[in-house]
Amino acid sequence: xxxxxxxxxxxxxxxxxxxxxxLFVYGYDATAGLKNQMPLAxxxxxxxxxxxxxxxxxNEYKIPLYPRGSGTNLSGGTIPAAKGVVVELNRLNKILExxxxxLTATVEPGVIINDLNEAVKPYGLIxxxxxxxxxxxxxxxxxxxxxGGLRGLKYGVTKHYIMGIEAVIGTGELLKFGGKTxxxxxxxxxxxxxxxxxxxxxxxxxxxxxxxxAPVAKKSFLAVFNSIDDAGNAIAEIIKNRVIPATLEIMDQxxxxxVEKFKNIGLPVNAQAILLxxxxxxxxxxxxxxxxxxxVLEKNRGEVSEAxxxxxxxxxxxxxxxxxPALAQVSPTTVLEDATVPRSQVPAMLKKLKEISExxxxxxGTFGHAGDGNLHPTILTDETNREExxxxxKAVEEIFKAALELGGTLSGEHGIGMAKNRFLxxxxxxxxxxxxxxxxxxxxxxxxxxxGKMA
Amino acid sequence: xxxxxxxxxxxxxxxxxxxxxxxxxETKMEAEVARGKIQLxxxxxxxxxxxxxxxxxxxxxxxxxxxxQENCPSGVNxxxxxxxxxxxxxxxxxxxxxxxxxxxxLRKPRLFNFGLKMASRFQGLAMKKVKGRSGxxxxxxxxxxxxxxxxxxFSKETLVExxxxxxxxxxxxxxYFPGCMINNVYVNVGEAVIDVLKHNGAQVVxxxxxxxxxxxxxxxxxxxxxxxxxxxxIDTYLATDADYVITSCSTCGVxxxxxxxxxxxxxxxxxxxxxxxxxxxxxxxxxxxxxxxIRPKKLNLKVTYHDPCHLNRKLKVNKQPxxxxxxxxxxxxxxxxxxxxxxxxxxxFSLTHYPLSKAIGRKKALDIIETGAEVxxxxxxxCMLQLNDALAKQGSNIRVFHVAELLAEGYKEx
Ligand SMILES: Cc1cc2nc3c(=O)[nH]c(=O)nc-3n(C[C@H](O)[C@H](O)[C@H](O)COP(=O)(O)OP(=O)(O)OC[C@H]3O[C@@H](n4cnc5c(N)ncnc54)[C@H](O)[C@@H]3O)c2cc1C
Ligand code: SF4
Ligand code: SF4
Numbered sequence: 001x002x003x004x005x006x007x008x009x010x011x012x013x014x015x016x017x018x019x020x021x022x023l024f025v026y027g028y029d030a031t032a033g034l035k036n037q038m039p040l041a042x043x044x045x046x047x048x049x050x051x052x053x054x055x056x057x058x059n060e061y062k063i064p065l066y067p068r069g070s071g072t073n074l075s076g077g078t079i080p081a082a083k084g085v086v087v088e089l090n091r092l093n094k095i096l097e098x099x100x101x102x103l104t105a106t107v108e109p110g111v112i113i114n115d116l117n118e119a120v121k122p123y124g125l126i127x128x129x130x131x132x133x134x135x136x137x138x139x140x141x142x143x144x145x146x147x148g149g150l151r152g153l154k155y156g157v158t159k160h161y162i163m164g165i166e167a168v169i170g171t172g173e174l175l176k177f178g179g180k181t182x183x184x185x186x187x188x189x190x191x192x193x194x195x196x197x198x199x200x201x202x203x204x205x206x207x208x209x210x211x212x213x214a215p216v217a218k219k220s221f222l223a224v225f226n227s228i229d230d231a232g233n234a235i236a237e238i239i240k241n242r243v244i245p246a247t248l249e250i251m252d253q254x255x256x257x258x259v260e261k262f263k264n265i266g267l268p269v270n271a272q273a274i275l276l277x278x279x280x281x282x283x284x285x286x287x288x289x290x291x292x293x294x295x296v297l298e299k300n301r302g303e304v305s306e307a308x309x310x311x312x313x314x315x316x317x318x319x320x321x322x323x324x325p326a327l328a329q330v331s332p333t334t335v336l337e338d339a340t341v342p343r344s345q346v347p348a349m350l351k352k353l354k355e356i357s358e359x360x361x362x363x364x365g366t367f368g369h370a371g372d373g374n375l376h377p378t379i380l381t382d383e384t385n386r387e388e389x390x391x392x393x394k395a396v397e398e399i400f401k402a403a404l405e406l407g408g409t410l411s412g413e414h415g416i417g418m419a420k421n422r423f424l425x426x427x428x429x430x431x432x433x434x435x436x437x438x439x440x441x442x443x444x445x446x447x448x449x450x451x452g453k454m455a
Numbered sequence: 456x457x458x459x460x461x462x463x464x465x466x467x468x469x470x471x472x473x474x475x476x477x478x479x480x481e482t483k484m485e486a487e488v489a490r491g492k493i494q495l496x497x498x499x500x501x502x503x504x505x506x507x508x509x510x511x512x513x514x515x516x517x518x519x520x521x522x523x524q525e526n527c528p529s530g531v532n533x534x535x536x537x538x539x540x541x542x543x544x545x546x547x548x549x550x551x552x553x554x555x556x557x558x559x560x561l562r563k564p565r566l567f568n569f570g571l572k573m574a575s576r577f578q579g580l581a582m583k584k585v586k587g588r589s590g591x592x593x594x595x596x597x598x599x600x601x602x603x604x605x606x607x608x609f610s611k612e613t614l615v616e617x618x619x620x621x622x623x624x625x626x627x628x629x630x631y632f633p634g635c636m637i638n639n640v641y642v643n644v645g646e647a648v649i650d651v652l653k654h655n656g657a658q659v660v661x662x663x664x665x666x667x668x669x670x671x672x673x674x675x676x677x678x679x680x681x682x683x684x685x686x687x688x689i690d691t692y693l694a695t696d697a698d699y700v701i702t703s704c705s706t707c708g709v710x711x712x713x714x715x716x717x718x719x720x721x722x723x724x725x726x727x728x729x730x731x732x733x734x735x736x737x738x739x740x741x742x743x744x745x746x747x748x749i750r751p752k753k754l755n756l757k758v759t760y761h762d763p764c765h766l767n768r769k770l771k772v773n774k775q776p777x778x779x780x781x782x783x784x785x786x787x788x789x790x791x792x793x794x795x796x797x798x799x800x801x802x803x804f805s806l807t808h809y810p811l812s813k814a815i816g817r818k819k820a821l822d823i824i825e826t827g828a829e830v831x832x833x834x835x836x837x838c839m840l841q842l843n844d845a846l847a848k849q850g851s852n853i854r855v856f857h858v859a860e861l862l863a864e865g866y867k868e869x
Contacts, residue, residue, distance in 0.1 A: 021510045022484075024498055025491040030468050036494075044483075071485070072470040090483045114474075135474035325528030332464030334529075382464070 003061040029071040039080040048205040056172040067199035069141025075417025081452030109140025125211040128155035146196035148413035153371035167202030170444025199450040201443040215280035219290040223302030231273040232347025234300040247278040248371025255365040262326040331380035339403035340412030343373040352402040360395040374412035463497040472523035489523035496540030506547035520764040520797035545676030614645035625658035630697040634707035636836035647863035668710040705763035705835035711736040740775035751865025759828040762795040763835035783865040800841030816845030
């Protein structure tokens with residue numbers, strides 16, 4: 001193909017792969033149940049200039065581009081929907097600057113989130129967004145998905161830490177949005193628009209993030225509940241008492257039993273729910289918060305245990321960390337959703353999920369970030385079982401309907417991609433979806449970047 | 456087939472394996488991390504992909520260090536998939552000619568030992584001695600980029616030959632399985648193992664009939680060669696009524712303890728024998744700690760420990776060598792940053808993929824150097840070879856020893 005020959009000339013043969021075997025492994029991401037779709041080629045740019053060249057090339061030949069970090073997204077975000085070229089950004093992986101005066105870091109998109117945290121640790125700083133995939137996901141991918149994680153309740157999500165972005169938009173123009181200033185109201189909030197844009201508006205080539213001081217003290221609790229309502233009330237009451245824990249996680253009975261089966265860590269298999277609560281900050285503040293947290297948990301009939309040292313904290317966290325792995329071992333296919341509701345509606349959503357699981361006769365284990373209303377109902381199934389898979393699809397639809405009815409959203413942190421395209425109208429309405437499309441055209445008039453995703 | 460399909464399905468493509476795969480860290484290529492290789496093997500067995508040489512090469516690009524498997528949230532048995540894939544491709548494609556020739560020699564224990572013996576006589580022609588280091592460099596590149604590779608010397612006398620004069624009586628009867636590397640190259644490791652066991656009151660015998668354990672053939676998909684070697688080893692080692700069979704090589708140990716049982720699932724007679732052998736087999740570290748070894752005198756040396764992948768991940772032997780080292784060194788033992796990451800040696804991987812192996816070894820060497828240790832101990836001759844080369848490349852004079860060698864030193868100390 002002439003176009004590919006030209007691309008090879010631009011990049012040099014070491015940065016482009018066209019062998020079937022290489023293409024095959026860029027046809028999927030971490031999303032369950034989507035078909036493998038091979039690209040025409042995969043390219044591995046090593047500089048911003050090369051990214052510009054690639055986008056210009058794509059415009060010339062009208063060939064779609066699919067930006068990709070580590071391919072760990074859960075929405076089909078990197079699957080090459082139409083024949084095009086995957087732009088793999090993991091070789092652009094330098095930490096360009098750690099600015100201790102302004103508390104910022106400037107990184108290339110291929111830097112792994114955890115590597116940034118390791119790099120700033122010696123200075124007593126952290127970059128808080130921590131999706132379950134911190135050790136593998138890239139900064140670019142997490143900005144494009146606006147990833148959340150366990151610390152979202154107190155520290156917010158990726159969008160709260162992005163100060164500036166450099167990106168090549170769909171026309172091939174290199175633009176800088178925002179910068180190092182804490183305040184910036186020049187024009188529209190374009191960095192914000194790039195966050196969560198799922199690779200449809202531009203290819204991010206540089207990111208300036210905010211760093212914050214690492215908390216010096218921590219206290220962690222595990223509370224066991226015999227009723228979902230009690231657990232739900234405890235969540236609401238902690239926050240009503242003006243305490244924002246760093247983490248407030250929930251695990252339902254299905255999850256508890258599954259974790260216990262695989263890990264034998266002594267979890268109460270008859271409990272209806274477990275809450276894991278961690279407060280962090282300065283010692284005095286943590287002391288005070290811990291007192292209130294314990295009171296609220298106990299008042300709501302929670303059986304509370306507190307970690308006395310790091311080792312015991314590790315033990316408490318082991319249960320939460322084992323949630324997804326354990327669920328994943330039960331069945332061949334794990335459909336991980338992220339329906340999100342206002343946190344006051346968590347008990348209602350949990351009830352709804354129970355109904356849906358019974359109605360469609362499916363095992364659904366639910367765990368997640370209860371404190372911020374972001375639940376991860378996880379359906380355990382086998383995608384090769386056609387009949388069951390149809391039930392799964394129906395259940396997924398109902399889960400999203402329920403979330404929207406409760407004033408929630410289709411996605412708290414995993415994005416829309418290909419997986420939830422068909423539900424977008426439900427939440428945004430026709431005018432909303434049309435506006436998305438017009439915005440997209442302003443950045444990418446030839447519809448080169450990640451077509452077929454989000455709208 | 457159904458079993459392997461279930462295994463494929465277990466992989467939820469989360470990408471977690473990327474975080475720990477030494478190869479992915481170097482190349483950042485999806486086809487070279489477990490997730491990618493699993494999908495490729497699935498693809499070829501389902502007929503979606505063709506069994507090309509290119510595909511075989513991708514599947515070959517793996518250290519089988521099993522870090523991915525240890526880190527996999529879904530509990531995917533990656534090793535099973537990989538071996539299945541290599542076996543499948545070997546049947547479809549045949550083995551590459553060079554490997555075929557090598558395994559043919561391997562299959563005949565006597566020819567193999569003769570070959571290694573000859574190598575010890577003629578190594579001087581191709582290799583020159585390196586001053587100050589135990590080892591030789593290739594004089595001219597036999598393979599691409601191998602010019603400056605530091606290789607160990609073949610011993611003039613094999614361990615079997617040396618061991619003849621060392622046999623004594625003792626309370627427990629132990630048969631020692633040195634494996635090719637120790638029998639022919641790191642003979643001093645074998646001698647140290649015998650000394651240490653004797654010091655602890657055991658009778659040690661090294662059977663005259665030695666051979667390769669068969670793992671190199673097996674991991675490259677040559678199951679027939681692996682089986683033929685396996686039968687030979689099993690028959691030799693079950694022929695006497697020893698209390699234990701002792702190994703001091705990570706790979707051999709895993710093979711005797713687990714590998715043969717997996718290999719002979721379809722041969723009931725040998726499966727039974729393999730199980731018997733497995734029960735009797737102990738890694739030297741394991742045996743010593745299990746029996747309670749005699750405390751040595753302390754050595755004044757700063758030492759760190761490198762975990763051989765298979766010994767650590769498959770046999771879960773990682774506390775025992777540290778217990779022994781602490782007994783020999785006291786407070787002078789110090790951990791490196793990530794003692795369990797693969798050194799990049801991985802048997803013949805370092806021959807077929809030297810540049811990649813070298814890059815991985817470099818990271819290991821830097822971690823070792825950072826500890827300020829004078830010696831790095833390990834429990835596998837394959838790792839010793841790689842670590843020696845990697846450290847030499849960094850211009851370091853840190854020495855590499857087997858745990859048994861240090862313990863033997865501790866017993867000699869007055
Ligand atoms: C087991 C598991 C647990 C997870 N836990 C969480 C969690 O707790 N919270 C959470 O929020 N997410 C979670 N995720 C989802 C996923 O890990 C995150 O969305 C992650 O940030 C994606 O990063 P990535 O580098 O893999 O991006 P990819 O998957 O490669 O890409 C994601 C999207 O970003 C685009 N993109 C990638 N790089 C660029 C770039 N440089 N410029 C423009 N667009 C780009 C892609 O086109 C795609 O649309 C989880 C996923 C798994 C498998
Ligand atoms: S960690 Fe396991 S489940 Fe995840 S991609 Fe790798 S092999 Fe598959
Ligand atoms: S066995 Fe080691 S080298 Fe091979 S894929 Fe797994 S982690 Fe990577």
